[in-house]
Amino acid sequence: MKYNKKELPPAHREELLGVLKARFEKNKPRHQGIEWADVQAKLETDAEKLWSLSEMEKTEGEPDVVGYDQKTGEYLFVDCAAESPKGRRSICYDREALDARKMHKPANSAMDMAADMGIELLTEEQYRTLQQLGKFDTKTSSWIKTPANVRKLGGAIFCDRRYNQVFTYHNGADSYYAARGFRGVLRV
Template sequence: MSVKKELSTDQCKLLFSTLKTRFEKNKNRHPQLEWTAVQARFDFHLHGNGNREKLWSLHQMEITGGEPDVIGFDPPTDEFIFCDCSAESPKGRRSICYDREGLESRKDFPPANNAVDMAKEIGIDILTEAQYRDLQQLGEFDTKTSSWVKTPEAIRKLGGALFCDRRYDHVFTYHNGAQSYYSGRAFRGIIRI
């Protein structure tokens, strides 16, 4: 049974209010942008010919603890870039391994889900290592937790997966087996709207 990926009017109002408050509180993440432009984009997706599923994806980012916020605007594609900006990795996405193959290879105590499938279900992309490092220029994230990042195929073929965190005022990239999972590790996502 497929999930209806559409929000009610009340859910949209609450989401937009939450995002507006976060946007205004964190101007350093988007100093050249105004909320009215973001709201106009939301209205287009809600009332025009836009993609309502993207609003649903933002809502999923929010309810899983990602605290999405605008981190940029891409003029060539005319898209706002939203990213999970929670101080620590999103609580509703923790204790998951990297991907389906890692999950299926786990013999004992498999986790409930995996990062790659969750991101796809939500409708977002897992941050690459470069995107993760760019995010860290906007604040201090994952000082107590860690986040899976998109792993290059060459590493994944050998059974590994990458994750990042911030310690000692530096961003570190590490590796684990893709089947591993920890209570303090989730993933951060990004979406263009």
């Protein structure tokens, strides 16, 4: 049987659901009041969302449910790896920044990778909410969705956690570092 690009073969789908369920059960404080059976039922009806979660997992994001949007009826999966996902580091902010680099271009950009994976970068508010569920990015940092007025001037913002405090910083959008990646959110 042939599968399109954004659909997982049955064995891979079942394996991924098992990994996600185990993580969900292990980290119950992240999603109090949410039942795995409800989450799985929604996942099983959307092959493309499962594919996106597989991409998050493949790049070592360790996605987990961190909330439920009452207005839209969607569960929120966010990368919950302790550090910025390894498979998404050493990248600049967006395509414009990548194209503007004359030398030593990174392999990709955060915005392009997120779009290819079917996810979005976290906003600053989402990043700070995630930090209430644990200690993330204590050795790394993560690009976050940058306001248009900052990006228009050539900058981009990122966050990390140091000294038990969450910090928001700025950098040129074309910069990239081995310890900076991005965290994503997927609405299911």
